[in-house]
Amino acid sequence: xxxxxxxxxxAFGKFVESFGLPRLLITAFLLLLLILAPIVGAxxxxxxxxxxxxxxxxGVLVLAMVPMVHSGCGLNFxxxxxxxxxxxxxxxxxxxxxxxxxxxxxxxxxxxPFALVLGALYGWLLNKIKGGEMxxxxxxGFSSVSLMCMMWxxxxxxxPNMVWGxxxxxxxxxxxxxxxxxDVLAKFxxxxxxxxxxxxxxxxxFALLAFLIWAFLxxxxxxxxxxxxxxxxxxxxxxxxxxKIRLLSVVMSTWLAAIGILVYxxxxxFIQLYMAPFYMALPAVSAILIGGASVNKASITNVIIGTIxxxxxxxxxxxxxxxxxxxDMSEVIRIIASQGMILYALTRKxxxxx
Amino acid sequence: MNNNTAKKGNFGNFLRRSSVxxxxxxxxxxxxxxxxxxxxYLVNEIVTRMGRNAFLILALLIPIMAGMGLNFGMTxxxxxxxxxxxxxxxxxxxxxxxxxxxxxxxxxxxxxxGMFCGKxxxxxxxxxxxxxxxxxxxxxxxxxxxxxxxxxxxxxxxHSTIKLPRGYGIRNTVSLLSxxxxxxxxxxxxxxxxxxxxxxxxxxxxxxxxxxWFRRTKLGQDMRAVGxxxxxxxxxxxxxxxxxxxxxxxxxxxAGIGMxxxxxxxxxxxxxxxxxxxxxxxxxxLLVGGASVDKASIGNVFLGVILFHLMFIVxxxxxxxxxxxxxxxxxxxxxxxxxxxxxxLIMYETAKRSEKKQGGEQLKQAQLEEESK
Numbered sequence: 001x002x003x004x005x006x007x008x009x010x011a012f013g014k015f016v017e018s019f020g021l022p023r024l025l026i027t028a029f030l031l032l033l034l035i036l037a038p039i040v041g042a043x044x045x046x047x048x049x050x051x052x053x054x055x056x057x058x059g060v061l062v063l064a065m066v067p068m069v070h071s072g073c074g075l076n077f078x079x080x081x082x083x084x085x086x087x088x089x090x091x092x093x094x095x096x097x098x099x100x101x102x103x104x105x106x107x108x109x110x111x112x113p114f115a116l117v118l119g120a121l122y123g124w125l126l127n128k129i130k131g132g133e134m135x136x137x138x139x140x141g142f143s144s145v146s147l148m149c150m151m152w153x154x155x156x157x158x159x160p161n162m163v164w165g166x167x168x169x170x171x172x173x174x175x176x177x178x179x180x181x182x183d184v185l186a187k188f189x190x191x192x193x194x195x196x197x198x199x200x201x202x203x204x205x206f207a208l209l210a211f212l213i214w215a216f217l218x219x220x221x222x223x224x225x226x227x228x229x230x231x232x233x234x235x236x237x238x239x240x241x242x243x244k245i246r247l248l249s250v251v252m253s254t255w256l257a258a259i260g261i262l263v264y265x266x267x268x269x270f271i272q273l274y275m276a277p278f279y280m281a282l283p284a285v286s287a288i289l290i291g292g293a294s295v296n297k298a299s300i301t302n303v304i305i306g307t308i309x310x311x312x313x314x315x316x317x318x319x320x321x322x323x324x325x326x327x328d329m330s331e332v333i334r335i336i337a338s339q340g341m342i343l344y345a346l347t348r349k350x351x352x353x354x
Numbered sequence: 355m356n357n358n359t360a361k362k363g364n365f366g367n368f369l370r371r372s373s374v375x376x377x378x379x380x381x382x383x384x385x386x387x388x389x390x391x392x393x394x395y396l397v398n399e400i401v402t403r404m405g406r407n408a409f410l411i412l413a414l415l416i417p418i419m420a421g422m423g424l425n426f427g428m429t430x431x432x433x434x435x436x437x438x439x440x441x442x443x444x445x446x447x448x449x450x451x452x453x454x455x456x457x458x459x460x461x462x463x464x465x466x467x468g469m470f471c472g473k474x475x476x477x478x479x480x481x482x483x484x485x486x487x488x489x490x491x492x493x494x495x496x497x498x499x500x501x502x503x504x505x506x507x508x509x510x511x512x513h514s515t516i517k518l519p520r521g522y523g524i525r526n527t528v529s530l531l532s533x534x535x536x537x538x539x540x541x542x543x544x545x546x547x548x549x550x551x552x553x554x555x556x557x558x559x560x561x562x563x564x565x566x567w568f569r570r571t572k573l574g575q576d577m578r579a580v581g582x583x584x585x586x587x588x589x590x591x592x593x594x595x596x597x598x599x600x601x602x603x604x605x606x607x608x609a610g611i612g613m614x615x616x617x618x619x620x621x622x623x624x625x626x627x628x629x630x631x632x633x634x635x636x637x638x639x640l641l642v643g644g645a646s647v648d649k650a651s652i653g654n655v656f657l658g659v660i661l662f663h664l665m666f667i668v669x670x671x672x673x674x675x676x677x678x679x680x681x682x683x684x685x686x687x688x689x690x691x692x693x694x695x696x697x698x699l700i701m702y703e704t705a706k707r708s709e710k711k712q713g714g715e716q717l718k719q720a721q722l723e724e725e726s727k
Contacts, residue, residue, distance in 0.1 A: 129707070
């Protein structure tokens with residue numbers, strides 16, 4: 001009996017260790033919120049609809065972390081670079097007069113070459129500075145966002161739906177997607193029961209991309225990528241061109257980020273320019289970490305679990321808190337939980353790093 | 355022959371090290387005439403900003419000495435300083451005594467935060483910078499928790515002028531009218547229309563002397579040893595972890611005091627945003643002055659303040675003059691601040707890698723020589 005409980009404790013302890021204490025706390029917190037929601041009078045189906053909707057918006061952005069983590073480039077704090085490619089695609093697609101679903105397809109097509117070129121440059125840079133990727137990625141993101149702030153003003157956009165009405169030039173800070181690709185994915189096969197809604201199309205789109213990444217990681221090149229990430233010296237000895245694989249992973253991440261922001265916009269309904277992409281990397285980074293990824297290990301499952309947990313907390317906390325204590329502390333809780341998660345991941349010892 | 359290449363390398367190194375300041379001198383040289391601002395206005399502004407920022411930037415020097423890179427966690431000290439100021443202004447202690455009280459209040463908070471930050475950084479060795487950067491966001495969350503929810507409800511705040519109308523939490527701006535420029539104007543001096551904040555400069559000078567003295571102490575020497583090579587330092591019997599924590603604590607405390615000096619010049623606190631940008635601007639200014647991630651001197655600080663803030667003042671005007679849109683200049687200076695940090699980080703990392711390679715090649719050569727013997 002006594003030894004039995006000891007054993008159980010050991011197993012539990014092991015579980016906590018492998019799962020990570022912060023992750024456990026966050027899961028418990030979300031469960032608590034879900035239980036509290038109906039008690040304090042929040043409508044549970046609406047809440048769950050919100051979580052699923054937000055999951056579908058953000059899934060691809062979080063997925064964009066996976067290739068770079070796999071090849072050992074660390075967490076992609078340079079996500080804004082890919083987002084900018086996506087924004088260029090989105091604004092140009094509207095500028096060229098495409099509407100409806102076609103504007104979404106064109107946005108992806110136009111964004112792709114930008115993402116490939118910027119991603120290749122970014123990957124080339126990251127190959128020069130192995131070991132310091134994360135800090136430099138952060139600042140590459142910041143510099144590119146602030147550079148684009150000038151560009152949005154200067155580039156010769158003309159579409160009256162996008163430029164400032166008075167001056168007739170310079171893009172607005174937010175551009176409505178009404179008439180363009182708002183909800184274009186979400187509308188596809190949408191399931192609606194009372195207050196409960198599932199944006200099937202967006203989820204399918206995410207599933208398709210996730211499947212492609214999963215399949216890619218199981219090809220020869222994909223396995224090579226994992227090998228580079230877990231042990232670069234060994235990979236080099238095995239005849240893998242480390243730099244080339246890393247470059248490929250960065251290009252993939254950047255492209256996924258470009259697609260990710262387009263998916264986000266179709267759900268959100270607006271294109272946000274200027275300083276909006278600035279801090280978009282941090283929620284994606286903390287989401288994948290909450291899902292169980294570490295600085296050099298990440299899977300599709302981590303992406304799915306992490307996005308649900310993170311977005312769950314983001315949507316549930318304000319409503320539950322407001323109904324319970326009439327005090328909106330959600331912003332503070334979100335900051336502490338997400339940044340705390342990133343800090344935790346950074347302090348873990350990782351094997352084979354450097 | 356060998357000597358010659360070494361000399362060339364030195365010159366190249368010099369160019370590389372001073373490329374950022376040179377670039378900035380160029381930018382300023384182009385922008386100043388375009389902005390149309392008078393020299394006396396510029397000198398006045400630069401002197402004011404020197405007094406406002408130099409102390410904060412000096413706080414960055416010690417962690418660089420200890421090999422911990424740019425301390426993005428200096429924001430922690432800034433938050434401690436702001437808490438000190440909020441409390442001091444609530445207790446209505448005015449003028450210099452109020453500032454001193456705020457400093458005294460900020461020090462224990464800074465020490466606690468610095469110790470926490472140092473411990474975490476010891477666990478994240480090799481990626482100190484990104485960790486201290488995320489740390490500043492994390493502590494910002496806790497700062498908001500304290501200032502927005504606990505102040506007024508748990509921590510007593512008496513005066514409704516700084517409290518939010520709902521009864522707890524601090525307003526978005528806290529006026530420091532009673533302390534405004536009290537230190538700057540303590541010893542008034544105006545030379546040819548340029549107002550010089552003598553007392554502030556004296557405080558800054560004292561800190562400079564302290565840093566020079568500190569480098570020569572046992573602790574300072576230890577820090578430099580740790581910065582050079584952690585393993586060698588450990589073998590020499592230095593407590594590496596403790597030394598690193600002390601470096602961060604010192605930097606945080608200095609940043610707290612620096613923030614109070616900064617805010618007394620500004621005259622009010624933007625409770626939820628004053629601290630968030632301070633780290634970025636200070637680091638950018640230091641790098642513009644020619645510092646790198648592993649080497650920075652007091653000279654870099656002052657050169658950096660002058661060049662960076664000169665750019666900061668003239669860029670919007672020059673941008674407006676060229677393009678007819680003032681926002682362009684506004685975005686331009688933000689872009690330049692980030693770009694400078696990016697370039698400096700890239701140069702540091704590439705230099706580190708080529709050094710490693712050079713070390714390897716030297717070893718190879720030495721081995722070859724050994725064999726030929």
